[in-house]
Amino acid sequence: MSNLKTRWTDNVNYDCPLSEYPRPQLVRNDWQCLNGKFEFTITGMTDDIPQDFDGEIVVPFAPECYLSGIEKTIEPDDYLWYRKKFILDDCFEGKRCILHFEAVDWRCMVFFNGKPVGTHQGGYLPFSFDVTEYLNEGYNELVVRVNDPTETNWQDRGKQVRKSVGFWYTATSGIWQSVWLEPVNEKHIENIRLTPDIDASAIRIETELKYAENTQLRAIIKKDDSIVFAGTISPDETVKLRDIRLWSPEDPFLYDIVIALCDENEKILDVVSSYFGMRKFSIGYDDKAIPRLYLNNKPYFQTGLLDQGYWPDGGMTPACDEAMIFDIKEMKNLGFNMLRKHIKIEPRRWYYHCDKLGMIVWQDMVCGAKKIDMFFVGVLPNMFIRSIPDSHYKWFGVDNEECRREHEKAVFDTVDHLYNCTSIGCWVPFNESWGQFDAKRIGEAVKAYDPTRIVDHASGWHDQKGPELKSVHQYILPFIPPKGDGRPLVLSEFGGYSRIIENHVWNREKSFGYVMYKTKETLTRAYKKLFKKQIIPNVKKGLSATVYTQVSDVEFEVNGIYTYDRELLKIDADTIREINDKLKTMPNN
Known part of the structure; x- marks a missing residue:
């Protein structure tokens, strides 16, 4: 444990933390948050x-964290037990009540008013x-x-x-x-699945219904404040749109859609x-027949960072919505256009x-396996x-059959879970062989299941030789591009240059990094040299994306461009922006 905090730590509302609507991809007006003291x-x-219970814990923060x-x-x-007593809000009168858990790690059993629910x-x-x-x-319990x-x-645990x-x-x-x-209501919309098709200027709307007999669906689609479609739709409907406005990191435009279920x-x-x-998101070829990553039918270099999503005060749970926004905004302000959300x-x-x-x-x-052999997955590579x-x-x-079966199921459940997230451009079934098995088969199956995204079947x-990328990790030693094999080349992890900053570190004595630097100036020079010598020259040779760590x-890892508390940027911001601007213009030159 550590005493390191963030700027958001002391402002957490312990009575109802993270109180924003938790499912922006499918919103209803009425809901009740149970976050807070259990x-x-x-x-x-x-x-x-x-x-008898021992005390209070603040949900949704894991017991291990501050x-x-x-x-x-x-x-x-x-067995970790939680208990909360509460009164339902008035909006539940005459309705069915659905209890949602966004994530619980790992095996849980739920009781409601003393009876097992599931x-x-x-x-x-x-x-x-x-x-x-x-x-x-x-009161309900x-x-x-x-x-x-x-x-x-063997469970998936990252x-x-x-x-x-x-x-x-x-x-x-x-x-x-x-x-x-x-x-x-008894009859209601269970889920929607939205698939954009820019080539056809259309959006496919698939709607899952609960007790759908004698009902009809209506939809309204808005572009800014203008209604561009209004009418009755089927449970699987493709709607044509005129003068479409494309989404990109430079112009992240989103259409709004409202779907109503009506009776006869x-x-x-x-x-x-x-x-x-x-x-x-697709793959195309430049004028030298080199395969490239494309966005909206144009070559698009993706300059990204490894993003592990950990916090010194909340572990895997950010203190608040503003903390999540900070990471994304700051990386975008530095010129990055991609984050690899790491296991x-x-x-x-x-x-959202x-x-x-x-x-x-x-x-x-998220990877699993009961025991990972670091010689096999770390030294040999x-x-x-x-x-x-x-x-x-x-x-x-992964010689445990249940491990393999559960991981493969989780892969496709994850695709379903995040399918409507516009920003997701690539699925990564396996990282650095941790718990890897049948990656080519699974990668092909993921691509068939969701053809709208790129698949990196085995990162690192x-x-x-599976779909769709030649994905390389390279630390310490110089990056030398492998011979082309018809797949776009991506450097999906590299760098990891490290620097310890006193009073902004988790554990000074046990901190580690691949290559250590003592000052902002020396780290900035090394960062600039790395890109100038090893990255930028290889873009012309086919390098299509980079993921700097982190x-x-x-x-204990001190290889972030930000300190763990998100207070200090370790590398000169102008240098980072200058390099990213260069990378993002190269494929189109």
């Missing part, structure tokens, strides 16, 4: 709901239960039981460990994203609102802000042994 206790693995108010490690044989397994995706039949008049084995199990060290970070257990309630008498049963951007899935509002602000996202899938077949499951730490080490320090 009772908690930690027990052995017993099925009986405890009668903002939770308890800073406790959850052991593999622990279970869920998996730490990064949302889930919900209809609790209408369990409601009381007056929610109890949640969580078990999180972390690194002792970089979480119970005792952080090096580039393995403090675990996030239990509830770590928002908990909320939503009133709906045109009475409105449900209304949801959303948004979409008209954009296209973590953020709250849905983070993607990327959509609104104009930041392309490469979304990693740095000796340029990078093409071992990932059918050797044991070598990759053991390339299986947005900020994370715990």
Whole structure:
């Protein structure tokens, strides 16, 4: 643990933190936030709901972090229990009540007014239960039981460990994203799926309905304040749009859409609102027949950063909405147009802000495996042994069939979960062979499932020649582009230049980085030289995207361009902007 805070730490509203609407991609007017103070206790693995609770924990902050108010490690044989009593708002009168959890890590069981409602397994995706039949008049009681084995199990967990060290970070257990309630009618809209097609100037609208008999759908699409479509639609409708305005980081324009479900008498049963951007991510060829990344049918160099989404006060949970916005805005102000969200899935509002602000996202899938062999996944690749077949499951730490099955399911669940996020331009099923298996097959399946995004089937080490990128990681040693193989070349991790700044570091004695610098001036010179010598010359040879490591320090890692508390930029801002401006203009010259 550390005493390091951020500028937002002391302004958290502990009665209802992160109180903004948690699902911007599918909005209803009525909802009730349950974030705030819950009772908690930690027990052995017993099925009986405890009668006595030890104290209070602030949800949605994990127990391991400062903002939770308890800073406790959850052991593999622990049960972490939450309890909250509350009264439903008036908007639930005569409606069904849906209980939403945006993310709970890892295996949980939910009780409502003493009765078991359901279970869920998996730490990064949302889930919900209809609790209408369990409601009381007056006070209701929610109890949640969580078990999180972390690194002792095969589960998808990213970089979480119970005792952080090096580039393995403090675990996030239990509830770590928002908990909320939503009133709906018996007949209602369950989900929408929006697919832009700029070549056809059209938007495909797919609508999932609950109890849809004798109903009809109506939609309104707005461009700024002008209505560009209004009418009845089918559950799978393609709407033509005139004079479309494209989405890009330079002009992140979003259309607004409202969908209403009506009965046969045109009475409105449900209304949801959303948004979409008209954009296209694809691969094309320049005038030298070199494959390039394209945005909206034009070559588009993506200059990005690795973004792990960790905070010294909240772990994987930012203190507030403003903290999320800060990271995106600051990186954009420095000239970056892409963030690679590294083996973590953020709250849905983070993607909404990327959509609104104009930041392309490469979304990693969260990795698992019971034990990762660092010699195999760390040492050998740095000796340029990078093409071992990932059918050797044991070598990759995935000889457990349940591990492979659950990870593959989570890959497609993640695509479904984030499908409507305009900014997501690339799916990354595997990173540096951590828990990697059948990457070519899975990459091809992801591309078939969502043809609107690029797929980086194996970022970094053991390339299986799958779709759609030649994805290279290079630290310490100079970057030498590999021979072209028909796929766009991306340098999806590099740099990691490090600097310790006193009073802005997690742990001075245990901090580490690949290459250390003592001053802002020496680090800036090294950063500039790296791009001038190794990056810019290779853009003409086919380099289509770069991902510098990283947005900020994370715990013991001090290789961020920002300190972990987001207070100090370690590299000269003008130098960063100048390099990014150069990179972004090169493919079009």
